[in-house]
Amino acid sequence: MVSAHHDASTPPTRVAVLGAGAWGTVVARLLTHHVGLRVRLWARRPEAAEAMARLRENAPYVPGLRLPESLHVTSDLAEAVRGAEAVFVAVPSRGLREVMARLKALGGSSALVSCAKGLELGTFKRFSEVMAEYLPEAPLAALSGPNLALEIARGLPASATVASLEGALALRVQGWLNQPTFRVYTSGDLIGVEMGGALKNVVALAAGMSDGLGLGDNAKASLITRGLAEIVRLGVHMGGEEKTFYGLSGLGDLVATCSSRGSRNHLAGERLARGETLQDLEASRLTAEGIPTVRAVVVYAQEVGLELPIARAVYDVIYEGKAPQRVLGELMARGAKPEH
Ligand SMILES: NC(=O)c1ccc[n+]([C@@H]2O[C@H](COP(=O)([O-])OP(=O)(O)OC[C@H]3O[C@@H](n4cnc5c(N)ncnc54)[C@H](O)[C@@H]3O)[C@@H](O)[C@H]2O)c1
């Protein structure tokens, strides 16, 4: 791997990545490409941090990805974030508030970069909004795009968008992450980028169900396309810019997640099609962010009177116990209407 240029007389910039699952580990590895950065990766469990530091690999989550010696792995949160210019938050939604409460207790003036994709159940908040509740002064950004962690870990090319209302922060993160196999664009549409990343998971659940039922590529393409229409409808309603949903963090990620056998949301949809239940998925600790997100979406859409039939169908399977075959059939039987 070619390293980014760095003037040896400049002191290194410290950054931290919180969450040593698949995505946090890969983001940390991408950041180590920039020789001007000192990267610390925080794992919640001491035994996980110790194994990664010793073996230079996160075998349970990203087998085969070598972690360079320059990547410091720790389970001490204070040590991880000390002096960090930016903290990349890559814990799944179920751990977000717990981690933010601990960060708040530590104080600090780092920028926060949300790397997770979802909407909070109960509040319908984007993750950067949840972060701002705890650290209102922190500059905020979100990183999103078609980024299946295990592909990036293999060095395969990918691209992403970093969005912030603060252009300088987006440029800074872009400069840190951009490299020959990972092309990073900037955006000022924080809402649109976060909404696209959250909502594509809901459509991926539907695509997984369709694949699980063997309904074919025409059916899946229809779900992706009509799913995108729902993403645009809700995303624009929430304040995102329409064009963002046709970019990497919208359509790009939607296509990757709905097509990939490596997507956990797609896999969750396939398992539901095979007759597994919400309880089965929860018991297996699969990180499928579309599951809490679809509930948040359907509750909100009902409140404000938005029609989102695919999201509703996914919700009905997961939370109402309806058969996937039946709800996908009901989508087909809806009243005839113009496409646009
Ligand atoms: N895996 C990907 O390809 C990918 C790519 C882009 C974005 N994301 C997003 O990144 C987020 C994290 O996903 P992931 O794939 O890394 O998940 P993962 O299942 O691989 O790992 C989750 C990690 O979070 C830890 N964790 C769980 N609860 C926690 C808590 N309360 N506090 C701290 N840590 C906790 C787990 O121990 C584990 O290390 C999700 O929102 C996901 O949508 C994932």
Ligand SMILES: O=P(O)(O)OC[C@H](O)CO
């Ligand atoms: O495995 P998933 O379904 O969480 O998808 C991972 C990434 O979000 C794809 O960009």
